[in-house]
Amino acid sequence: MKNSGEAWPPEGTEPVAAHPDAPGPGTKLGVHFSECFGCGDEQDGGLHMESTVGDGLTVKSQFTVTEAHQGAPGLAHGGLLACAFDEALGSVAGNLLRLPAVTGRLETDFRRPVPVGSTLFITATLDGMDGRKIYVSAEGRLDAEDGPVAVRARALFVTVEFDHFTTHGDPNAWKKMRDSNRVNP
Numbered sequence: 001m002k003n004s005g006e007a008w009p010p011e012g013t014e015p016v017a018a019h020p021d022a023p024g025p026g027t028k029l030g031v032h033f034s035e036c037f038g039c040g041d042e043q044d045g046g047l048h049m050e051s052t053v054g055d056g057l058t059v060k061s062q063f064t065v066t067e068a069h070q071g072a073p074g075l076a077h078g079g080l081l082a083c084a085f086d087e088a089l090g091s092v093a094g095n096l097l098r099l100p101a102v103t104g105r106l107e108t109d110f111r112r113p114v115p116v117g118s119t120l121f122i123t124a125t126l127d128g129m130d131g132r133k134i135y136v137s138a139e140g141r142l143d144a145e146d147g148p149v150a151v152r153a154r155a156l157f158v159t160v161e162f163d164h165f166t167t168h169g170d171p172n173a174w175k176k177m178r179d180s181n182r183v184n185p
C-alpha cells in the first residue's frame with residue numbers, strides 16, 4: 001500500500017497459513033453476530049455486508065451504499081466506509097485464523113467519492129502476524145471487481161481471549177453470538 005511511508009506489513013511480521021478449519025475459497029460467509037452493524041441481518045440501519053472467502057488469504061466483501069449511509073448529499077459518509085473496511089478486515093482475520101481479535105488500529109485512504117447506489121467490491125488480505133498482532137489490508141473498487149479503486153485500508157487486529165467480550169461487553173456475549181452466528185451457513 002502506498003498510503004504512508006511505513007513499511008507494510010511492519011518488520012517482524014511473519015507469514016501465516018489459514019487455520020485447518022478455516023472455510024475454503026468460494027465459501028459464502030454468514031453473519032457472525034445478527035446485531036453486528038457491519039454484517040448483522042437484525043440491524044436495520046447497518047451495512048448488511050456480504051462476504052465470501054477468496055483465493056489465497058483473502059475475503060471478498062460487498063457493501064452497497066444507501067441513503068442511510070450518506071455524509072454529503074448523494075455520497076457515502078467516510079466514517080461508514082471505514083466501518084465497512086473494519087468489517088471486511090476483521091472478517092479476513094477472524095475467519096481465516098479462527099481467532100477472536102479486535103481492531104487496534106485502522107487506517108483508511110479515500111481515493112474517490114462513493115455515490116449512493118454504488119457497490120464497493122472489497123478485497124481484504126491477511127498479510128501476516130507478529131505474536132498477537134494480525135496485519136491485514138484491503139482495497140475497495142467501485143461497482144465491479146475490476147472497477148476503479150475508491151478506498152484503501154490497512155489495520156492491526158490484536159488477538160484477545162473470549163472474556164474480552166464478556167468482561168467489557170455483554171456478559172451474555174458468548175451465548176448471544178453463538179445463538180445468532182450464521183457463519184458458514
Ligand SMILES: CCCCCCCCCCCCCCCC(=O)SCCNC(=O)CCNC(=O)[C@H](O)C(C)(C)COP(=O)(O)OP(=O)(O)OC[C@H]1O[C@@H](n2cnc3c(N)ncnc32)[C@H](O)[C@@H]1OP(=O)(O)O
Nearest residue numbers: 032086087090091094095098099100102103104105131158
Ligand atoms: C473465534 C472464531 C472466529 C470466527 C469468525 C469471526 C468473524 C469475525 C468478524 C469480525 C468483524 C468485525 C470487525 C470489527 C471489529 C471491531 O470493531 S473490534 C472493536 C474496536 N476495537 C476495540 O474496541 C479494541 C479496544 N482496545 C483494546 O481492547 C486493547 O487496546 C487491545 C487492542 C485488546 C490491546 O490491549 P492488550 O490486550 O492490553 O494488549 P497490548 O499489550 O496493549 O497490545 C498488544 C500488542 O499490540 C500493539 N498494539 C495495540 N494497539 C495498537 C495500536 N493502536 N497501534 C499499534 N500497536 C498496537 C501493542 O503495542 C502490543 O505490541 P507488542 O508489545 O506485542 O509488540
